[in-house]
Amino acid sequence: MADITIQGLEDAILERIRKRAGSNHRSLEEEIKDILTWGVEYIERIQTLTVGMEPMKMPKPFDYAAQDESLKEARAFREHIRKEHEEYEQGTPEREAEEKEWEAEKQKLESQNRQWEAEKKQREENMRKWSDEPPSPEPTIEKV
Numbered sequence: 287m288a289d290i291t292i293q294g295l296e297d298a299i300l301e302r303i304r305k306r307a308g309s310n311h312r313s314l315e316e317e318i319k320d321i322l323t324w325g326v327e328y329i330e331r332i333q334t335l336t337v338g339m340e341p342m343k344m345p346k347p348f349d350y351a352a353q354d355e356s357l358k359e360a361r362a363f364r365e366h367i368r369k370e371h372e373e374y375e376q377g378t379p380e381r382e383a384e385e386k387e388w389e390a391e392k393q394k395l396e397s398q399n400r401q402w403e404a405e406k407k408q409r410e411e412n413m414r415k416w417s418d419e420p421p422s423p424e425p426t427i428e429k430v
Contacts, residue, residue, distance in 0.1 A: 307317035374381070
């Protein structure tokens with residue numbers, strides 16, 4: 287077996303390996319061997335599984351210029367909508383004519399509804415009246 291020396295290993299990493307070795311009841315040397323063995327086997331398995339696959343493409347760096355352009359477009363659209371809303375709220379002759387038509391239609395429908403309600407009330411009243419009247423006697427025919 288070969289001996290290796292690792293230079294420049296950060297103290298924090300070495301301390302983490304020591305803690306791991308202690309919790310696994312192994313020496314520092316045994317823990318490092320286990321980590322290296324496991325790492326090499328893992329990498330080989332991944333390489334075996336990915337044979338024939340295209341390598342992963344790294345995402346493109348974020349395009350801040352395009353983001354700024356998108357924000358400018360969104361703000362311009364929002365401003366356009368705000369202006370349209372203001373114009374709508376101020377009113378136009380076409381809008382006022384439309385509102386008058388709607389109001390006239392509304393009044394017509396309300397009048398029709400009142401008429402129907404009155405007719406319904408009259409029918410209900412007639413039904414009560416007819417049900418309160420005593421039945422007329424049936425005509426009898428006398429035999430001679």
